[in-house]
Amino acid sequence: VKEHDFKKCDQAGFCKRNRAFADHVVANTAWESPYNILADSASFKDGQLQATILKTVNDAGETVRLPITVSFLESGTARVTVDEEKRQKGEIELRGDSKARKQRYNEAEQWVIVGGLTLDKEAKVDYQDDTQITVQYGPESKFEASIKFAPFSIDFKRDGDTHIKLNDKGLLNMEHWRPRIDASPAPEKQEGEDNSSSETESAETTAAQVPEAYPGEDQNTWWEESFGGNTDSKPRGPESVALDISFVGYDHIYGIPSHTGPLSLRQTRGGEGNFQEPYRMYNADVFEYILDSPMTLYGSIPFLQAHRKDSSVGIFWLNAAETWVDITKEKESKNPLALGIGSKTSTSTHWISEAGLLDVFVFLGPTPQDLIRKYSELTGTTAMPQEFSLGYHQCRWNYVSDEDVKDVDRKMDKFNIPYDVIWLDIEYTDDKKYFTWDGHSFADPIGMGKQLESHGRQLVAIIDPHIKNVDGYKVSEELKSQKFAVNNKDGEIFEGWCWPGSSHWVDAFNAAARKWWATLFKYARFEGSMRNTWIWNDMNEPSVFNGPETTMPKDNLHYGNWEHRDIHNLNGLTFHNATFEALKSREAGEFRRPFVLTRSFFAGSQRLGAMWTGDNQAAWDHLEGSIPMVLSQNIAGFPFSGADVGGFFGNPEKELLTRWYQAGAFYPFFRAHAHIDSRRREPYLAGEPYTTIIAAALRLRYSLLPSWYTAFRQAYLTNEPVIKPMFYTHPNEEAGFAIDDQFFVGNTGLLAKPVTQKDKETVDIWIPDNEVYYDYFTYDIIPSNKGKTVTLDAPLSKIPLLMQGGHIFARRDRPRRSSTLMKWDDYTLVVTVGKDGKTAEGDLYVDDGDSYEFEKGQYIYRKFILDGDAKTISSVDGEDRKKVKEGDWMKKMHQVTVDKIIIVGAPASWDKQEVTVESEGETWTATLEYTPAGKGRAAFAVVKKVGARIGADWKVSFA
Amino acid sequence: ATESVPRGVGPEFAKFYANKETFTCISNPSIVLKSSQVNDNSCDCPDGSDEPGTSACSHLDPLSPEQPLPGSVTGTTNTTRALPGFWCENKGHIGAYIPFMYVNDGVCDHELCCDGTDEALHVGGTKCENRCASIGKEYRRLQEERRQSKERSAKQRRTLVKEASELRRRVESKVASLKEEIANLEVQKAELQKKYDEVERAERGKVVKAPGEGGKLGVLVGLAKKRVDELRDTLDKVLDQRDDLQDRVDQLEDILSKLKEEYNPNFNDEGVKAAVQGYENYAAGKSTEKKSEVVDADVLEVLKEDGPDSGINWAEFQEEESSDADIVYNLEAYLPPSVRPFIHSKISSLKVWLIENGVLADNPTTGGPTESKLVKAARDALEAARAEHTTKTSQLADEERDLAKDYGPDDIFRALKGQCVSADVGEYEYELCWFDRTTQKSKKGHGNTNMGNFERITTEIADEEDRVDGKGLGKGPRMVLRFENGQGCWNGPQRRTDVWLACAEKDELWRVSESEKCVYRMEVGTPAACEDVGEPGAGTKGHDEL
Known part of the structure; x- marks a missing residue:
């Protein structure tokens, strides 16, 4: 990484100011926050508290009015919103004839929040006087918000205990509007910067500006700021919002992706093993990013959860501007004499955003599942994906021609390697003009698309938000003539550099621009695209090669004259959204689930498609680092995620490539990708034994697709993670809280721990409970104890994968060329008998994988149950489906049956030849093959040719 | 294949499926199934032989995730199937085995299975027509076309082979004639050497008799001339090299200036940025820098062969002078022509004065070359013979190398070279x-x-x-x-x-x-x-x- 290309906290004025402020507060025990609620302004009605905070801004006692709203939502979530009256009413003046909006950005909600805002009518004031107000809310009124007026702070309690405190440390800071008064001498320039302050208002005015947050605050960064040769005009002056949020008694916090580093976030104020810099969220195209760093990456989700044994709480900081989060942990002891006994750790976070409202949602849990569910009620759940998109994606920058694509397609078949999607990076275009094809190398895109289609395969083509600035390019001409592009600070079309050279950027905040954007994807307009063509949105941070920190100037103006600084972190989401909407219908009568991969994202992007962790490297540590990154996405409500298999930059050695495929088979989004300068590395090129091992990893993924799809259904319903870290599945096992290299898949009980180290032939898996665990490939019983690690052999050919007892999951065992060609295959069910020797359960969701018919009930959802005495295995409707009239797809599914049931850990009483199957009013017998336990291997039984329809109720009886 | 053979069974396996009541797994004779279990779309035999016509056993394969499978050779699904694939009879075309995983997947693989029997279960409503008639016909047409084309190509090849062998023959005869010439040259060379040695010995005797000859200065002059010739050669080479390098610098400057004009300055590539910056500095420096004043004409002047009119007139030394003292008399030979007259007059007067005062003896000898014309001629003839010998030898080596070179089968690429x-x-x-x-x-x-x-x-x-x-x-x-x-x-x-x-x-x-x-x-x-x-x-x- 070119670290100097990206800001450190002290190079971002507002971050530097707020950190200095925090230092000042910590150093001055007598410090008192100057924010007080005006007691008689507080009114509570219909689940909402309205009041005014007065911020005292100088010794003379002058104040600024900050309206505050505390909303209590039906879901049990509380929301605290603070605005600034003067800006809200537009009673301020901007410098330099700026056309920017005067308000603090208040439209993030329009992009991010899709529900869950209904106020809790049951919430009630429990206590109120001149100094405070206490509101009870939430399920059974177990939650309580205790709002202190002077200084302003809020304690959030559950069952009487405080879990979250706002402004407990007094770091609340809303930089109110002030006119610029230039003292003489002129403000110092920032070190090493070519600060050109042309704004010379009255230079003679010597009246000292009111010190802002605390006496002696550094004012150098209030106005223009420069970085890397770019100057930000900052027409609204300082306007940051910051707040300390403390998690009382919580040692682990997770979330705020995307960052490298551990899942359980580190402290950021230095010290051994800690970061020096705050976690930063400012979506950026970070070239060759480094591992183990709080640096910003391509996307951000300001959702953070704190966890301890028996409890999870969290917050969601709804702000789209550049945001930094400092994290500190402190041990506190209830009884100072107890010397550590009963002491616990609390975690404090300091949130610092450059602009916008203070808008924070508070979740009181108590489980990790509750947190994600509540967060997702607000921001939406994972889109039901195109089924093919859970298959394997073969990508490279670049497949050089349509012939090349067809050749790779043929070779994959030749080597019996399944794949669903082949990708085209930017070189397919005519001179980087999106929606066009290079006439020489891609002369026949339709012929290419048809070959892929013949085996149920798909093509993904890249379309980026930068539009080449060139005459005669229709897209560019339309963009300009209709004014759908982002403007510069003077309100003229912004011109910057990206892949095509001089470019303009589509402003997807503009509804008319999005409507136009959708027209570009129509089959009739985007010639060469077909029904199996899908889209990849890259560079949507946006990446601007000659912009500050490789992105847009912050004083650029978007639709509605919001500054880029206001909306930056939302930019990727809006562009992704525009493409997503465009793909739903590309011709009259079509209505299908889009597939759009995005690089940049924000809270809410999970509704739109998949993300990947950007431009990683072909190195072992990047493979290792990918797992906490993907897990972090999963627990932050955006599970459809993966890292580039093989590593983008460089050439992976074959062992690394193989291990990466084995790990990638467990990324929710499974794509191999490679840089243009890297050597070719399609799986069939690896040679033996690697090609066979890679093919086996791919087939493992494919055979488990029914279970992956079922996990995505769950993510669609509740936004549950698709792969789950230990703290999430076992929230009471403290030893698992920091483990971020192993995970469960959906609700299958499959526990995977990919090998991520060179020459490693064993792995240590931490066992979280007392259940029985079986080896996936051998049915060996793993000799395990709760809370202990077991060592498993993992030669190159083996993926460490365990089956937790007590589950039933579905597979499709027949290898096929693509997932589409598995559509009509019969199922295999795997039952892992729990340690009680009697019970197991699981589920399966199936739909047409492509349309929105599932919203009308056109799907199959089964629950499978091994009953308490291991006498029957039955399949029942997981939901009430009686009223659903079967459509075309459901009728065709009548052909599809349960082929086999494999029961691992089968009781000895099953040592018999036949079982009875009952379904749809008929009864027949099926063969049962019982294999007694052998050297370390569990006994298992196979019911052959069950023959019952997958969509029907059935029962297999062993008694 | 008769009608009674189950779907997908190739002719060589038909015998295993003859029994109408039961079926015995081909490589597991202990496992006997009801014949209704054959092609019932569920895998029973550990070798997959009960499902010749469906994909139900397609997972018995080293590429699929391994699972325990009692009865198979390995005890797992990582095993070999008894059947090579699903047999498409393709009547009217050519029968073929296709992979089991292509069977009943909803795709008509007509290019492999033109009779459409691979989709007998009609999954998802797939129906595959029998296209063997048209595919077979087209195939035969193409085969015939290819056969003809192959014949024509082979004819072409034969022409090439002829050409190649003619070319080879030419090289071979060249080799033969070169060898002959070289042999002759060797004889000639030996004779010339002998002649030269004789002449030289005879002349040396004469030279030795000449007084004052062969003094230190004479030797020095000989060495100096040799040295100067060497230096001149080297300078000549260096000059050529310089010109080459200048060409390359020009090319590189051209590339760099193109790079500077055309690179994307915002491409984020520090390497490119640094290179362009470096080039700009270089270009700026170049325009202000004084061009070095070594004019080619000067160099060319230096490079001219020595002779009476240019450079050093070695003849003055070799043919007229033989005494160490001559240095003084011929000092002017070392001087640039421009100052010669002046020095000449001064030295002449000095010389006269020295002689007149008895300090210097009068010029001792006149003439008497260090090497006679006879020796020179003999030596030149010898050297010419040597040079020719060297040339021919290296030509011979080239041709022989060419003969040994791999030009492919039948030397065929010789014709295309x-x-x-x-x-x-x-x-x-x-x-x-x-x-x-x-x-x-x-x-x-x-x-x-x-x-x-x-x-x-x-x-x-x-x-x-x-x-x-x-x-x-x-x-x-x-x-x-x-x-x-x-x-x-x-x-x-x-x-x-x-x-x-x-x-x-x-x-x-x-x-x-x-x-x-x-x-x-x-x-x-x-x-x-x-x-x-x-x-x-x-x-x-x-x-x-x-």
Whole structure:
């Protein structure tokens, strides 16, 4: 990484100011926050508290009015919103004839929040006087918000205990509007910067500006700021919002992706093993990013959860501007004499955003599942994906021609390697003009698309938000003539550099621009695209090669004259959204689930498609680092995620490539990708034994697709993670809280721990409970104890994968060329008998994988149950489906049956030849093959040719 | 195959399925199934033999995730199936086995299974018609066309072989004549050497008698002349080298100025930025720097052969002077012509004064060359003979090397050497010059790029679908010509090209691809790559016919 290309906290004025402020507060025990609620302004009605905070801004006692709203939502979530009256009413003046909006950005909600805002009518004031107000809310009124007026702070309690405190440390800071008064001498320039302050208002005015947050605050960064040769005009002056949020008694916090580093976030104020810099969220195209760093990456989700044994709480900081989060942990002891006994750790976070409202949602849990569910009620759940998109994606920058694509397609078949999607990076275009094809190398895109289609395969083509600035390019001409592009600070079309050279950027905040954007994807307009063509949105941070920190100037103006600084972190989401909407219908009568991969994202992007962790490297540590990154996405409500298999930059050695495929088979989004300068590395090129091992990893993924799809259904319903870290599945096992290299898949009980180290032939898996665990490939019983690690052999050919007892999951065992060609295959069910020797359960969701018919009930959802005495295995409707009239797809599914049931850990009483199957009013017998336990291997039984329809109720009886 | 054989069973396996009541797994005779279990779309035999007509046993395969499977050879699903695949009879065309995983997947694999029997279960409503009649007919037509084309190609090849062997014969006869000439030259050389030695001995006697001759200065002068000649040669070479380097600097400056104009300044590549910055500084420095005043004319003057009118007149030393003292008399020979008259007059007067005062003796001898014209002639003749010998020897070595070189089977590429084929691909024209190099020529005038120099012939296995136009590599061993060490890539390795050859009626560059940066692949059709089919007596017998 070119670290100097990206800001450190002290190079971002507002971050530097707020950190200095925090230092000042910590150093001055007598410090008192100057924010007080005006007691008689507080009114509570219909689940909402309205009041005014007065911020005292100088010794003379002058104040600024900050309206505050505390909303209590039906879901049990509380929301605290603070605005600034003067800006809200537009009673301020901007410098330099700026056309920017005067308000603090208040439209993030329009992009991010899709529900869950209904106020809790049951919430009630429990206590109120001149100094405070206490509101009870939430399920059974177990939650309580205790709002202190002077200084302003809020304690959030559950069952009487405080879990979250706002402004407990007094770091609340809303930089109110002030006119610029230039003292003489002129403000110092920032070190090493070519600060050109042309704004010379009255230079003679010597009246000292009111010190802002605390006496002696550094004012150098209030106005223009420069970085890397770019100057930000900052027409609204300082306007940051910051707040300390403390998690009382919580040692682990997770979330705020995307960052490298551990899942359980580190402290950021230095010290051994800690970061020096705050976690930063400012979506950026970070070239060759480094591992183990709080640096910003391509996307951000300001959702953070704190966890301890028996409890999870969290917050969601709804702000789209550049945001930094400092994290500190402190041990506190209830009884100072107890010397550590009963002491616990609390975690404090300091949130610092450059602009916008203070808008924070508070979740009181108590489980990790509750947190994600509540967060997702607000921001939406994972889109039901195109089924093919859970298959394997073969990508490279670049497949050089349509012939090349067809050749790779043929070779994959030749080597019996399944794949669903082949990708085209930017070189397919005519001179980087999106929606066009290079006439020489891609002369026949339709012929290419048809070959892929013949085996149920798909093509993904890249379309980026930068539009080449060139005459005669229709897209560019339309963009300009209709004014759908982002403007510069003077309100003229912004011109910057990206892949095509001089470019303009589509402003997807503009509804008319999005409507136009959708027209570009129509089959009739985007010639060469077909029904199996899908889209990849890259560079949507946006990446601007000659912009500050490789992105847009912050004083650029978007639709509605919001500054880029206001909306930056939302930019990727809006562009992704525009493409997503465009793909739903590309011709009259079509209505299908889009597939759009995005690089940049924000809270809410999970509704739109998949993300990947950007431009990683072909190195072992990047493979290792990918797992906490993907897990972090999963627990932050955006599970459809993966890292580039093989590593983008460089050439992976074959062992690394193989291990990466084995790990990638467990990324929710499974794509191999490679840089243009890297050597070719399609799986069939690896040679033996690697090609066979890679093919086996791919087939493992494919055979488990029914279970992956079922996990995505769950993510669609509740936004549950698709792969789950230990703290999430076992929230009471403290030893698992920091483990971020192993995970469960959906609700299958499959526990995977990919090998991520060179020459490693064993792995240590931490066992979280007392259940029985079986080896996936051998049915060996793993000799395990709760809370202990077991060592498993993992030669190159083996993926460490365990089956937790007590589950039933579905597979499709027949290898096929693509997932589409598995559509009509019969199922295999795997039952892992729990340690009680009697019970197991699981589920399966199936739909047409492509349309929105599932919203009308056109799907199959089964629950499978091994009953308490291991006498029957039955399949029942997981939901009430009686009223659903079967459509075309459901009728065709009548052909599809349960082929086999494999029961691992089968009781000895099953040592018999036949079982009875009952379904749809008929009864027949099926063969049962019982294999007694052998050297370390569990006994298992196979019911052959069950023959019952997958969509029907059935029962297999062993008694 | 009779009607009673279950679907998908190939003729050689029909016997295992003859029993109408039961079926015995082919490699597990202990497992006996009801015949209703054959092709019931559920796998029962550990070797998969009960499902010849469905995909139910397709997971019995080393590529599928391993699971325990009692009864199989390995005890797991990582095993071998008893059957090679699903048999499509393809009546009217050619029967074939197709992979089990293609069976009942909802796709009509007509190109493999033209009778459509692979989709007998009609999953998802798939119906595959029998297309064997039309596919078979088209196949036979194409086969016939190919056969004819092959014959024509083979004819072409035979012509090439003839040409090649004629070329070889020429080289061989050249070798023979060179050998003869060299033998003659050796005799001649020996004679000349002898003659020279005699002449020289005789002359040396004369020289020795001459007083004052062969003094130290004479030797020094001889050495000095030699040295000067060497230096002059070196300077000449250095000058050539300088001119070459200047050319290259010009080229590089050209490339850099193009880079500076055309690079994307915001591409985030520090390397490029630094390079451009460096070039700008260099260019700025260059425009202010004083051009060095070494004018070529001066150098050329120095390079001129020595003689009476230019440089040092060695003759003055060698032929007229022989005494050490002569240095004084001929001091002026060392001087530049411009000052000669002045010094000459001064020295003359000094000389006169010295003689007059008895300090210096009068000029002791006149004439008496160090080497007689006779010796010189003898030596020149000898050297000429030696030079010719060297030339011929090296010519012989070249020709012999050429004879030993691998020109492919039947020496066939000898006939193509020096010829080129090219093709237009996009913005480039690509060219293959046989046994020489591959080149990428820009149509936008960015110059030519060497994509590799010929190294060697290798053989690789091609495995590609046949193309309708026949312009493809097909399947089987193919000659691959390796071209390596071409022009280096920006940030990358040197370019190389693999040229895959397939039989065709004429030389044609079919396709060029760059599968990864700077690694190219050409597919080329040529009669040289054909197998010889037909005409008995033709082919490798070329030698004997001559």
